[in-house]
Amino acid sequence: MPKSKRDKKISLTKTAKKGVALKQRIIEDIRSCVDEFDNIYVFSFNNIRNNTFKEIRNTWKPSRFFFGKNRVIGVGLGRTVEEEVQDGLHKVSECLKGERALLFTNKTEEEVIAYFESQNFEEFARSGNVAQRTVSLEEGPLENFSHAMEPYLRKLGLPTKLDKGIVTMIKPYEVCTEGSILTPEQAKILELLDIRMAAFEMKLKCSWNKNTGFKKYL
Known part of the structure; x- marks a missing residue:
């Protein structure tokens, strides 16, 4: 056999x-x-x-x-x-x-x-992925984020502050540009904004x- x-x-x-x-x-x-x-x-x-x-x-x-x-x-x-x-x-x-x-x-x-x-x-895109479109944030409140998130958002690079307990953009900010390679910070910001690019x-x-x-x- x-x-x-x-x-x-x-x-x-x-x-x-x-x-x-x-x-x-x-x-x-x-x-x-x-x-x-x-x-x-x-x-x-x-x-x-x-x-x-x-x-x-x-x-x-x-x-x-x-x-x-x-x-x-x-x-x-x-x-x-x-x-x-x-x-x-x-x-x-x-x-x-x-x-x-x-x-x-x-x-x-x-x-x-x-x-x-x-x-x-x-x-959600990861660090190293290519941005599929340009994403920009305008000056003003980001009402979807709690006040406790504000220090973390600043750490990621967003120009924010607390205004009467509301997370607020103090100036316009471009999160990413179409065709650019995403950094870890950009990828995390897009995830927090619930923007999917991958x-x-x-x-x-x-x-x-x-x-x-x-x-x-x-």
């Missing part, structure tokens, strides 16, 4: 001592998921935040997501024909580049595609099914 690919041992001799146990645990988790779930999807993502990530995980339970550590995930799947734990999984490993992640699930392809196509919405999206790149094998998406 041929030896199962699942039993292949992968050497971590090139891995630094610190963190070896964690990486080995991720590899074992990946291999357990290969056994447990029928489908694997690789997808790219932009501007994901921790809260969004947490909501996605909760929505898809008991499916499993793996974000980051592409190389370690690739080791778990197998990066070559000789190393892969199931036929065709080295092709999935080859798709793990840059900002990409893995989904193990037993949901149908139709369900997965429908969900990913719906995940396209505006999110697009969150998730795009399927490839999939693998235990019966039909590997598939690539455009």
